[in-house]
Amino acid sequence: MHIRSELIGWGHYLPKKVVTNDDLSKIVDTNDEWISTRTGIKTRHIVEDELTSDLAYNAAKMALDRAGLSAEDLDLIIVSSVTPDNTTPSVATKIAGRLGVKVGTPAFDILAACSGFVYGLVQADNMIRLGQVKTALVIGAESLSKIVDWTDRNTCVLFGDGAGAAVLRACEGDGSKNDKGILATKIYADGTHYDYLKTNGGVSSTKTAGFVSMDGKEVFKFAIPALTQGAEVVAEMAGYKVSEIDWLIPHQANIRIISNVGEKLGLPEEKVIVAVDHHGNTSAASIPLALSENLESGKIKKGDLVILTAMGAGFTWGGAIIRL
Numbered sequence: 001m002h003i004r005s006e007l008i009g010w011g012h013y014l015p016k017k018v019v020t021n022d023d024l025s026k027i028v029d030t031n032d033e034w035i036s037t038r039t040g041i042k043t044r045h046i047v048e049d050e051l052t053s054d055l056a057y058n059a060a061k062m063a064l065d066r067a068g069l070s071a072e073d074l075d076l077i078i079v080s081s082v083t084p085d086n087t088t089p090s091v092a093t094k095i096a097g098r099l100g101v102k103v104g105t106p107a108f109d110i111l112a113a114c115s116g117f118v119y120g121l122v123q124a125d126n127m128i129r130l131g132q133v134k135t136a137l138v139i140g141a142e143s144l145s146k147i148v149d150w151t152d153r154n155t156c157v158l159f160g161d162g163a164g165a166a167v168l169r170a171c172e173g174d175g176s177k178n179d180k181g182i183l184a185t186k187i188y189a190d191g192t193h194y195d196y197l198k199t200n201g202g203v204s205s206t207k208t209a210g211f212v213s214m215d216g217k218e219v220f221k222f223a224i225p226a227l228t229q230g231a232e233v234v235a236e237m238a239g240y241k242v243s244e245i246d247w248l249i250p251h252q253a254n255i256r257i258i259s260n261v262g263e264k265l266g267l268p269e270e271k272v273i274v275a276v277d278h279h280g281n282t283s284a285a286s287i288p289l290a291l292s293e294n295l296e297s298g299k300i301k302k303g304d305l306v307i308l309t310a311m312g313a314g315f316t317w318g319g320a321i322i323r324l
């Protein structure tokens with residue numbers, strides 16, 4: 001008997017307000033043509049009177065509904081975010097309180113930027129496979145619009161707000177590559193790239209959250225091999241060739257990065273999920289948002305073999321291969 005983590009529920013939530021490239025051209029010196037050709041982004045959702053925890057809560061409710069479970073069934077809550085409501089406590093504990101989980105259910109946040117959801121899946125999967133928990137809720141939720149400098153055209157056009165969630169549950173497999181559930185995961189970090197993508201402030205340095213600043217070219221250069229590696233390594237660990245998967249869901253930062261990674265992996269365009277056009281970069285929310293949206297629409301189906309691959313500030317990166 002081999003314990004696996006099966007994905008039994010998915011959810012997503014986007015704030016109502018949609019901001020177009022033309023809207024942005026009224027705030028900073030930019031235009032739809034520049035943003036579209038350099039990034040592939042057309043629109044993004046931006047919070048008005050909601051908090052990151054509101055986005056996370058709504059995605060969690062949908063994921064529990066799709067799983068056919070109630071909050072009392074949960075044994076673990078993990079939220080990945082770089083934009084928590086408060087510096088402490090965690091968004092996860094707020095969600096635990098709002099959902100009404102069993103008292104004592106562990107809940108914590110992970111800070112791994114755009115790799116946060118994959119990092120969260122790794123923790124949940126490991127705890128499930130160790131038999132410590134049976135049912136886990138993993139959420140990626142961000143209000144990046146709150147840490148964007150809306151006078152800086154280099155960054156403000158790139159990001160969006162939203163949340164995605166997944167419910168994982170222990171299931172029995174035979175340990176083969178044909179099992180359902182998470183088949184392999186791998187996460188990495190290289191802190192020598194700390195300064196290339198960061199907020200220009202923080203609690204211990206400036207007593208403020210700061211705004212996102214980045215060296216776009218360095219991020220771009222690093223992202224392509226890192227996202228490629230994240231996919232290749234988990235495919236190999238699970239005993240698959242990347243060409244055998246049904247779908248690649250890469251972190252949604254930039255269409256040029258996504259296309260490059262798809263090409264490097266030898267995947268046809270049709271197998272690479274793109275959501276950056278209508279979400280922008282939503283950091284930890286980007287992968288679960290894209291996953292949930294496409295499961296909900298029926299494009300991705302139960303039984304499909306999917307690779308998630310992420311890269312973000314730190315730098316952090318990694319992947320997961322899942323049979324849904």
Ligand code: ACO
Binds near residue numbers: 030034157216219
């Ligand atoms: N509108 C118009 N012009 C702009 C804008 C804008 N919004 N932003 C920058 N420019 C200008 C620059 O000022 C520059 O002008 P200059 O030549 O007069 O100085 C010119 O456009 C070219 O800028 P480049 O930096 O060369 O543009 P590049 O082709 O590198 O694209 C981009 C920039 C899109 C940021 C790219 O570097 C990139 O995608 N990097 C990856 C970064 C990323 O996606 N970060 C998100 C977070 S990281 C993550 O999620 C993994």
